[in-house]
Amino acid sequence: MGLKKKINLTVNDKEYEIEIDIRQSLSEVLRSKLHLTGVKQGCHVGECGACTVLIDGVPTTSCIYLAVWADGKKIKTIEGVGKNGKLSNVQKAFIDEGAVQCGFCTPGLVLTTTALVDSGKDYTDEEIKREISGHLCRCTGYNKIFKATKKALSQRNK
Incomplete structure (x- = not known):
């Protein structure tokens, strides 16, 4: 048909x-x-x-x-986020900040954070919170996710 x-x-x-x-x-x-x-x-x-x-x-x-x-x-x-079997800086930031628990929401959050990092823009705390607000997480609490996103953004030029 x-x-x-x-x-x-x-x-x-x-x-x-x-x-x-x-x-x-x-x-x-x-x-x-x-x-x-x-x-x-x-x-x-x-x-x-x-x-x-x-x-x-x-x-x-x-x-x-x-x-x-x-x-x-x-x-x-x-x-497709990591390269050659190595974690991206965003993935590392999520691990370092304890923003990964059950892992169900993590792929979407990592991709959203990757887009923020790749944009080259600077974000205020409120803008970061707004950008990740479309993701629901029941395990980690959003503070760790917010910290991981901030860390990834601060490391983008290193």
Whole structure:
């Protein structure tokens, strides 16, 4: 029937051409077709932030982003944050500050923080809090996540 479509996308610097159901979310495709299970599925309505990925560098909740919209886009998941088996500075900051507990929300938070670091902008405390406010965490408390984000931002030029 007319519900299938081939799309081309770049995920973690690797190019893919895949056939998808046009009704599938990007998170479903990343998890089921590309086996990138670091993309967590929490609320399925774009409120928890667990499924956040970077689409052309912008943090996006992939559970409410249709996969067909990703045609021609560059996507980064948590699997693409580190390089050559080494953690990124953002990942290290989250570990150093104890901002990782169960790990369910961590991939989305790391990607949002990565986008902040990559932006090159300076952020006030209030701006940082606003930027990470789309993520729900039940384990660590937001103070550790805030400290990890600040640490990653302060280390970006080192």
